[in-house]
Amino acid sequence: GAGVSQTPSNKVTEKGKYVELRCDPISGHTALYWYRQSLGQGPEFLIYFQGTGAADDSGLPNDRFFAVRPEGSVSTLKIQRTERGDSAVYLCASSFFRSGGLNEQFFGPGTRLTVL
Amino acid sequence: DAKTTQPPSMDCAEGRAANLPCNHSTISGNEYVYWYRQIHSQGPQYIIHGLKNNETNEMASLIITEDRKSSTLILPHATLRDTAVYYCIASERSNDYKLSFGAGTTVTVRA
Numbered sequence: 001g002a003g004v005s006q007t008p009s010n011k012v013t014e015k016g017k018y019v020e021l022r023c024d025p026i027s028g029h030t031a032l033y034w035y036r037q038s039l040g041q042g043p044e045f046l047i048y049f050q051g052t053g054a055a056d057d058s059g060l061p062n063d064r065f066f067a068v069r070p071e072g073s074v075s076t077l078k079i080q081r082t083e084r085g086d087s088a089v090y091l092c093a094s095s096f097f098r099s100g101g102l103n104e105q106f107f108g109p110g111t112r113l114t115v116l
Numbered sequence: 117d118a119k120t121t122q123p124p125s126m127d128c129a130e131g132r133a134a135n136l137p138c139n140h141s142t143i144s145g146n147e148y149v150y151w152y153r154q155i156h157s158q159g160p161q162y163i164i165h166g167l168k169n170n171e172t173n174e175m176a177s178l179i180i181t182e183d184r185k186s187s188t189l190i191l192p193h194a195t196l197r198d199t200a201v202y203y204c205i206a207s208e209r210s211n212d213y214k215l216s217f218g219a220g221t222t223v224t225v226r227a
Contacts, residue, residue, distance in 0.1 A: 004159070033213065042203055042217025043160065056214060091159050095213075103213055107159025 004108035012114045021077040021111045025094030032075050033093040082115045117216050118143040118206040125222040134191040138204030141185040151189050153200040194225045
């Protein structure tokens with residue numbers, strides 16, 4: 001079946017601009033995750049959704065970052081007033097949620113964001 | 117989550133077993149060991165996880181020492197497609213939605 005898809009695959013923007021990154025999770029997955037990966041480093045957790053609500057947004061670096069999942073499926077990560085330090089690959093993952101069980105995360109290919 | 121330590125890189129020969137070490141000396145009793153890998157330009161992929169018993173699946177085997185302070189991921193017959201960054205993560209089951217990936221081990225399988 002179809003995996004997690006992310007659009008766009010690449011986004012180049014100018015400092016100060018607003019960007020939206022989209023994630024389409026695997027159908028039926030109730031949990032959705034966003035991570036950010038800088039060059040040469042492992043992914044860093046940003047936010048986790050269970051259904052429509054953000055269950056844990058402790059990884060969002062500041063209030064310029066915001067994410068929504070209004071219908072419990074597609075999610076959008078929104079970055080306001082982008083800075084050069086926001087340049088990274090933004091990864092989305094989804095999973096079934098099993099309370100007390102393994103939440104194996106299935107990752108998309110990521111969106112490479114470049115802020116000039 | 118307990119800190120994990122992995123070698124930055126390692127090479128292995130195609131067709132041979134690849135043994136990837138991970139140190140997690142401060143792991144607590146309810147923290148699992150998870151392994152993910154990331155092939156170039158792709159998102160991470162789950163491989164295997166375990167608590168204290170050795171585990172095996174179609175991709176790999178996980179050997180956890182009796183004191184749980186270290187573990188080894190074994191790829192039994194490495195292929196060129198196994199070239200990737202491998203991440204060892206220690207996490208409580210209740211926290212495994214926010215994986216702490218670290219720098220991982222870059223594994224290069226050579227023909």
